[in-house]
Amino acid sequence: PAALADAQQEHWARAAEGIMTTDTIPKAFSTQLQIGGATVSVTGISKGAGMIRPNMATMLGFLATDACIAPALMRQLVRELADQSFNRITIDGDTSTNDSFVLLATHKAQHAPITSLDSAEGSALKAALLQVSQQLAQAIVRDGEGATKFITVRVEGGKTGEECRQVAYAIAHSPLVKTAFFASDPNLGRILAAVGYAGIADLDQTLIDLYLDDVHVAVQGGRNPAYREEDGQRVMKQSEITVRVVLGRGDAADTVWTCDLSHDYVTINADYRS
Missing domain, CATH: 3.10.20.340 (ArgJ beta chain, C-terminal domain)
Structure with a gap:
């Protein structure tokens, strides 16, 4: 009940802190873009600092948008985003038993649904999602255990x-x-x-x-x-x-x-x- 009561839209930073392990800083990024005359938000958090390498690393990533996008596109989209961000980082070449990258779309933005990633609207949304995904992934490397460069x-x-x-x-x-x-x-x-x-x-x-x-x-x-x-x-x-x-x-x-x-x-x- 306490966790549910604390689920506020302005609590992204607290959630970023809540998933930290050996991380030294919370990791969160956000951006906005215009689609069909509506303002669309993209916000995400991640955690990870060691045992990082693609294929089951000790990392978590959560990316959310209020864009209206066809559910059928989500599986392809999340795989493409991961492949160009979290699957391009390594800290120590080691792995763990679990990782997750979750993409959520709430459909709250007031624009026509996106039904193709190849459309102008689909490409713009994907670019914004990829920007935040890469920022989150690179933040894991920057906060690598003992890393100085x-x-x-x-x-x-x-x-x-x-x-x-x-x-x-x-x-x-x-x-x-x-x-x-x-x-x-x-x-x-x-x-x-x-x-x-x-x-x-x-x-x-x-x-x-x-x-x-x-x-x-x-x-x-x-x-x-x-x-x-x-x-x-x-x-x-x-x-x-x-x-x-x-x-x-x-x-x-x-x-x-x-x-x-x-x-x-x-x-x-x-x-x-x-």
């Missing part, structure tokens, strides 16, 4: 999106790569090694280029002659870093988000027991 891993030039993700996760899951980021060490060999052992059988290493933000560090699989160590270290000292790998195999690309691996991660998980 937010890292975007972008792999381009693959034959398929699947192999791009395969390479991106090899980098994002590597303890050697993640500890190098914590130390602000531009250890190019660790990143290139992860690309190599990602499992692409016919990978041609002489086609690979590697960038740290705006710094071109490797050309055709080897060190860029123009690369300077101080440029790489400048990027590695930032709190937000983009690693971009160009495979030179095709036109596919994909992105995952991760963090560094610090002393505090070990301390938290040595002391914490659920």
